[in-house]
Amino acid sequence: xxxxxxxxxxxxxxxxxxxxxxxxxxxxxxxxxxxxxxxxxxxxxxxxxxxxxxxxxxxxxxxxxxxxxxxxxxxxxxxxxxxxxxxxxxxxxxxxxxxxxxxxxxxxxxxxxxxxxxxxxxxxxxxxxxxxxxxxxxxxxxxxxxxxx
Amino acid sequence: xxxxxxxxxxxxxxxxxxxxxxxxxxxxxxxxxxxxxxxxxxxxxxxxxxxxxxxxxxxxxxxxxxxxxxxxxxxxxxxxxxxxxxxxxxxxxxxxxxxxxxxxxxxxxxxxxxxxx
Numbered sequence: 001x002x003x004x005x006x007x008x009x010x011x012x013x014x015x016x017x018x019x020x021x022x023x024x025x026x027x028x029x030x031x032x033x034x035x036x037x038x039x040x041x042x043x044x045x046x047x048x049x050x051x052x053x054x055x056x057x058x059x060x061x062x063x064x065x066x067x068x069x070x071x072x073x074x075x076x077x078x079x080x081x082x083x084x085x086x087x088x089x090x091x092x093x094x095x096x097x098x099x100x101x102x103x104x105x106x107x108x109x110x111x112x113x114x115x116x117x118x119x120x121x122x123x124x125x126x127x128x129x130x131x132x133x134x135x136x137x138x139x140x141x142x143x144x145x146x147x148x149x
Numbered sequence: 150x151x152x153x154x155x156x157x158x159x160x161x162x163x164x165x166x167x168x169x170x171x172x173x174x175x176x177x178x179x180x181x182x183x184x185x186x187x188x189x190x191x192x193x194x195x196x197x198x199x200x201x202x203x204x205x206x207x208x209x210x211x212x213x214x215x216x217x218x219x220x221x222x223x224x225x226x227x228x229x230x231x232x233x234x235x236x237x238x239x240x241x242x243x244x245x246x247x248x249x250x251x252x253x254x255x256x257x258x259x260x261x262x263x264x265x266x
Contacts, residue, residue, distance in 0.1 A: 001266055004197070004247035008262075011195065013255040019183055020262045058266040079182045081174040128174060130183055 001061035009070045014137040018071065020062060021130040023047075023100060024078055025055045029126035031091060031105045032082075033117050042088075042114065043105035045124060051100050062131070071133040078130070082123040088114060091122045173264065176207035186211050192258035197247045198265030202228025202240070208261075209240045216257070217242040218250065 008018055025047040032039035047055075065071050085091040096103050101124075107114060173179075180188065189208045196205040199217030201224050209215045209232075217240065219225050228242045245251050247265070 004266075007248060007250045008195075008197065008260050010254055011250050011252045011256050012260055013193075013258055016255075016258045016260065017188065018260045018262065019188075020266055021179060021183070022262075022264050022266060061266065075184070077182060079174065079178065081178065083172045128179070130179070132183060 001058055002064055005061055005065045005070070009065070009135055012135040014135060016135045017074070018133045018135065019130060020058075020133065021128060022055065022058065023051075024127035024129035025052050026129075027078075027127045029101065029124050031107075032123050032125055033088075034084075034121040034123060039123065039125070042109050042122070043107040045095065045105045045126075046102045048099060048102050062133070066133070069136055071135055074132045074134050076129070076131040078127050080125055080127050082125050085122045085124070087120070088118040088122055091124065094124070173203075176204045179204070179263065180208065189259055193256065195250075195252070195257040195260045197250075197260060197262050199228060199242065200224045202231055202242060204261060204263050205240055205242070206232060206235065206237055209237045212239065212259075215240040216252070218245045218247070220244065220246050 005018075012018065029045040029047075030041055031043040031045055033042050062071075066073060083094075085094060092105075095101050095105060180186070189212045191211075191213050194205070194208055194212045194215045196202075196208075196215065196217045199205045199219050200221070202217050205215045205217040205228065217225070217228055219228075219242075222244045225242045225244050228240075232240045232242070243251060
């Protein structure tokens with residue numbers, strides 16, 4: 001990942017912007033039933049261990065190029081979005097096949113409730129984080145980074 | 150980045166099912182959060198890990214030029230086809246990996262890593 005960021009720094013004009021956006025594994029995702037008005041929380045969904053490790057590696061790579069003064073952080077934020085499913089079975093199928101999440105949600109409603117509404121529309125609500133970084137000029141990069149302990 | 154396509158770049162970017170492109174926020178929603186059109190207006194934009202070009206094609210109307218790069222040849226073929234159908238003339242797509250960008254120094258003003266790192 002660091003190699004990719006070095007390459008990106010090479011092709012970016014000084015002052016150019018890199019946008020890093022990806023699912024936010026630091027917060028839970030939620031399985032919700034769509035109601036006439038709003039949504040009903042049915043369960044929570046954790047990120048898989050593999051993806052957590054990948055995200056941590058990405059964070060470390062970003063931190064490294066910032067420490068090396070190739071980029072400086074300018075802005076960050078988070079947005080939530082909903083992935084729609086036609087039924088509870090479809091949501092479960094998605095969790096089973098999608099590598100980002102663990103394969104089963106932790107349900108907070110009982111089995112009878114899940115069965116009763118299994119044909120309703122469901123969503124997974126999850127967070128996406130983003131960060132904007134500015135490419136520093138080569139002259140800035142030549143200056144040694146301050147020593148931090 | 151579908152699983153079945155062959156790629157000279159091995160397994161890079163291959164662990165995410167192709168379905169994932171349809172399950173992301175819309176490009177316009179993401180762009181709005183990042184700062185809106187001013188971020189890309191009149192800029193030379195590179196979308197690394199562009200997949201089927203969903204984001205690159207969304208910003209093409211306001212950007213000066215857009216380049217999309219992805220290790221998945223199948224996804225790049227889809228992106229080119231979609232661009233052709235939509236009459237987008239300032240977008241180009243290439244097969245490649247982020248570790249070896251086939252572009253000259255300082256060629257871009259904005260690089261987008263949307264669900265790529």
